[in-house]
Amino acid sequence: MATFIAKRLLQLIPILLGITLLSFALMYLAGGDAVTALLENQGVAVTQEIIDAKRHELGLDQPFVVQYVRWLGGLLSGNMGTSYVSGKDVFATFSSKLPATFLLTFASVLVTILISVPLGILSAVRQNRFVDYAIRVLSFVGNSLPNFFVALLLILVFAVTLRWLPVVSSPIGSSGSTSISLVGIVLPTATLGIAMVSKYTRQIRATVLDELNKPYVAGARARGVSERVILFRHVLKSVMIMLVTLLALSIGDLLGGTAIVESIFMWDGVGKLAVDSITMRDYPMIQAYVVWMAIAYVIVNLVADILYHWLDPRVRLGGDEA
Amino acid sequence: MTGVQTNKTASSEPCERMGGDEQERTHAGRPASSEPCEGQHGDEPTSPQSGRTASPNPPTRRAQRVPADRTRLKLAILLVCAAAILTVAVLAPLIRPCDPYAQDLGNALLPPSSEHLAGTDRYGRDLFSRIIMGAQPSVFSTLALVALIAATGIFVGVLCGWRGSKLDTVLMRTSDVFLAFPGLVFALAIAGVLGGGMLNAVIALAAISWPKYARIARGLTLAQKSEPYMDAARLAGCTTAQLIFVHILPNVAGPLLVTAMLDIGTMMMELSGLSFLGLGAKPPVAEWGSMMAENRNLLQTSPWTVIAPGIAIFVTVMVFNLLGDTLRDWMDPAHRKNAVWREGRVTERENTVPTGESGNPRSEDGTPSLANGVWKHPNQ
Amino acid sequence: MERTPILETCDLRKVFRAKGKDDIVAVDGASFQIHVGQSVALVGGSGCGKSTTARMLVRLTDATSGRILLHGRDITHTRRRELRTLYDHVQMVFQNPTSSFDPRRTLGHGIAEGLLNRGVSKAEARIATTDLLEQCGLDPSFADHYPGEVSGGQCQRAAIARALAVGPELLICDEATSALDVTVQNLVVRMLGDIQRNRRLALLFICHDLALVQGFCERVMVMQAGRIVEEGPTAGVLAHPQHEYTQRLVLTARA
Numbered sequence: 003m004a005t006f007i008a009k010r011l012l013q014l015i016p017i018l019l020g021i022t023l024l025s026f027a028l029m030y031l032a033g034g035d036a037v038t039a040l041l042e043n044q045g046v047a048v049t050q051e052i053i054d055a056k057r058h059e060l061g062l063d064q065p066f067v068v069q070y071v072r073w074l075g076g077l078l079s080g081n082m083g084t085s086y087v088s089g090k091d092v093f094a095t096f097s098s099k100l101p102a103t104f105l106l107t108f109a110s111v112l113v114t115i116l117i118s119v120p121l122g123i124l125s126a127v128r129q130n131r132f133v134d135y136a137i138r139v140l141s142f143v144g145n146s147l148p149n150f151f152v153a154l155l156l157i158l159v160f161a162v163t164l165r166w167l168p169v170v171s172s173p174i175g176s177s178g179s180t181s182i183s184l185v186g187i188v189l190p191t192a193t194l195g196i197a198m199v200s201k202y203t204r205q206i207r208a209t210v211l212d213e214l215n216k217p218y219v220a221g222a223r224a225r226g227v228s229e230r231v232i233l234f235r236h237v238l239k240s241v242m243i244m245l246v247t248l249l250a251l252s253i254g255d256l257l258g259g260t261a262i263v264e265s266i267f268m269w270d271g272v273g274k275l276a277v278d279s280i281t282m283r284d285y286p287m288i289q290a291y292v293v294w295m296a297i298a299y300v301i302v303n304l305v306a307d308i309l310y311h312w313l314d315p316r317v318r319l320g321g322d323e324a
Numbered sequence: 325m326t327g328v329q330t331n332k333t334a335s336s337e338p339c340e341r342m343g344g345d346e347q348e349r350t351h352a353g354r355p356a357s358s359e360p361c362e363g364q365h366g367d368e369p370t371s372p373q374s375g376r377t378a379s380p381n382p383p384t385r386r387a388q389r390v391p392a393d394r395t396r397l398k399l400a401i402l403l404v405c406a407a408a409i410l411t412v413a414v415l416a417p418l419i420r421p422c423d424p425y426a427q428d429l430g431n432a433l434l435p436p437s438s439e440h441l442a443g444t445d446r447y448g449r450d451l452f453s454r455i456i457m458g459a460q461p462s463v464f465s466t467l468a469l470v471a472l473i474a475a476t477g478i479f480v481g482v483l484c485g486w487r488g489s490k491l492d493t494v495l496m497r498t499s500d501v502f503l504a505f506p507g508l509v510f511a512l513a514i515a516g517v518l519g520g521g522m523l524n525a526v527i528a529l530a531a532i533s534w535p536k537y538a539r540i541a542r543g544l545t546l547a548q549k550s551e552p553y554m555d556a557a558r559l560a561g562c563t564t565a566q567l568i569f570v571h572i573l574p575n576v577a578g579p580l581l582v583t584a585m586l587d588i589g590t591m592m593m594e595l596s597g598l599s600f601l602g603l604g605a606k607p608p609v610a611e612w613g614s615m616m617a618e619n620r621n622l623l624q625t626s627p628w629t630v631i632a633p634g635i636a637i638f639v640t641v642m643v644f645n646l647l648g649d650t651l652r653d654w655m656d657p658a659h660r661k662n663a664v665w666r667e668g669r670v671t672e673r674e675n676t677v678p679t680g681e682s683g684n685p686r687s688e689d690g691t692p693s694l695a696n697g698v699w700k701h702p703n704q
Numbered sequence: 705m706e707r708t709p710i711l712e713t714c715d716l717r718k719v720f721r722a723k724g725k726d727d728i729v730a731v732d733g734a735s736f737q738i739h740v741g742q743s744v745a746l747v748g749g750s751g752c753g754k755s756t757t758a759r760m761l762v763r764l765t766d767a768t769s770g771r772i773l774l775h776g777r778d779i780t781h782t783r784r785r786e787l788r789t790l791y792d793h794v795q796m797v798f799q800n801p802t803s804s805f806d807p808r809r810t811l812g813h814g815i816a817e818g819l820l821n822r823g824v825s826k827a828e829a830r831i832a833t834t835d836l837l838e839q840c841g842l843d844p845s846f847a848d849h850y851p852g853e854v855s856g857g858q859c860q861r862a863a864i865a866r867a868l869a870v871g872p873e874l875l876i877c878d879e880a881t882s883a884l885d886v887t888v889q890n891l892v893v894r895m896l897g898d899i900q901r902n903r904r905l906a907l908l909f910i911c912h913d914l915a916l917v918q919g920f921c922e923r924v925m926v927m928q929a930g931r932i933v934e935e936g937p938t939a940g941v942l943a944h945p946q947h948e949y950t951q952r953l954v955l956t957a958r959a
Contacts, residue, residue, distance in 0.1 A: 016497075142645065143642070146645055147634075148593040148596055148597060148634070148641070150596075154630055261509075262508075262600065265601070276509050295509075553814075555804075560791070560870075562817070575806070575807065575808055
């Protein structure tokens, strides 16, 4: 087990290299670097000298490879540089936005599991009855609504019309603030949750139906095992395996910060940070984001694989291809 | 062998499940593939008898009869709907009631009425016409995107599955990197490099979405590669090209087609999401996502400006999602012709029983013979 | 009888390398000859290397060492592209009939494929297919059916028709009857016998059942753990088995 984990973590390195190189290259190719964007934003009258001076100051006039290697060197010594935009330390800024994203991730996943598992099982057990059809229709609709549409609809209904909930969840402009109101988390979570619940419910339903049709279940019934035991002891395990698969994919996305949802609700997480950084060509910040994504990806997959092995010992660890 | 074969064994899998690599899993591979199947339990109607038994417990195995006609009917209806949407998109400039770009500030922000079916936006433009025109970029870009992703992914996947070895490892690792890369950010970055616009949004999304198809195609190709009929085809003298195009591709096309169909909805939502963020179509082009974005702050006062394009997206996505689901159900082996056992006509050469003059069976070599349902052994 | 055998193997070996495990020697020095018109049986228990040998003969698997000679020409290492000539002379019938046909193509297509690949026109191929099906005891309408629609025995007969289409001199039957039920087995075996006699076809019949080859094949080779341990005229081998494994096989067949 330990070697397996170590091997997996080692694979982080080539992925990190690949991904950061790729993003660095993209930013470089994008041209019009941070300086221009920065100065334009500040409304400063730019002359070529000012631009050149700033560029030189930030080291942006170096060739691509040099810039990349310098950044890499900085990373290895624990320094991710300073933001081109705010001048603050990248690592500090970035990690201050992470809690918001974590919170939203956690809330969405929790809500999703709590709702989709019972619904999925219910839908399967009452197959083709009214409950099943209702759940299937609802999840189908949920799957077909784009998330920004859902967000806007929720805002329209709950914030505007009914005035139950605030539209904006955290104070605007307080970067680094973690004063996120619990009430304000409802709408973003609901938005993310609706999409996830729809998808998960369908898959769980399919899994349960698959399991219930398997020969061993018929055998168990014939032996007089109660339906409840069959469900909870045997079928639930395969449901959990399916959940692990789905969650691995979802959490990877969620930890990247769902840019659309975060920007609609002004949720101060890393997704919004990423969008802003790209618009502002804030290279170091973008790189930090990319590094974070690579780490999240590797760790989430690692945890998922370990969970698979724990849930189903037939699954061998080290399932990497030959 | 005659009789109607009861279809659908418990876990027949036409679905994406077989797309995953069963033996090997890489980072994104899973024991079940990344899109575990909705399965053949999608919409199967079952035989009425067993469903109505008054048992308090959940019903046990139902009769497996599945009338294929109903799925075909659904498929036909949905194809018609999809065709209708496509027709609207193609004929948009001809069938829209008003000029989608004509501003009429005096009539701005009118709610839906008989004159303006979806109301007007802040510039007085007829929203209904804009929505119809918006079908063009939305629908065509999505279809182009899915086609591009599928083509690229299938090409890479089949190549990897066929060749194996280093090429396989390299390409699969590359696709790993793309999978790890956050989708939206990549799209934003590409948009930053190439500029905005639908074309670049399509390129961006294509660049990160092809790995899924590559994986599925690769898995399917690997599975087919070792089938006996491939050996038989080699013995028949098929070249590599023939083996791939005549034998492998038709056999892997099914699940891939279903995946593509199901992806149309997802991709449409992602594309319109990018437009919503300002990276797709640029105003004044009518595109459903960007229409919603530009009218966003009118949500409170004139909600129809946001809801109408949203509904357009919703309906289109729903039709294609349903189509993909039904297609998958239809391709379940239960419905395919092959699964129906028919009576073959065989000319058996040894069915005649030699008879003697008296009409009784005569045995030449001392073996027992059958007459009137009785086996008679000859006297030794 | 011609002096040069159609197919000859010299010390054929196949070793499978597994990562982290020991190498598996599937075939350990098989040497034999098959002459024109000769029917030879290759018999042995499961996993003794019979199928692997057969696959090497048609180059579906590459030999680790040893030589294969087709009419005296060494074909052990010819490239895939040049193997068309081999397939003109040698054809194979596989164990599982249904999966030896492309499930998305008709049986007729499978049968005609070899001909079409050799430039025969579609019309001619159609006629040939009808002929072949009749020779194999099937109604010509079978050409339009799919593998999944017909029974195993019918499918296997179509497979034989397919193998005969290009007019080979040697037909290798790799456990061709093992997946069929007993009555159909006998039917197919008798049909093969007829065809073999009518066309002077050489036959390499691989199976694990000695009883089946009695009266059907002139010669028999007994294989155990990758080696040929006994061979000779069938009657003789069955009457006086020398090797201990052969003796066991004969005993089982008699029982």
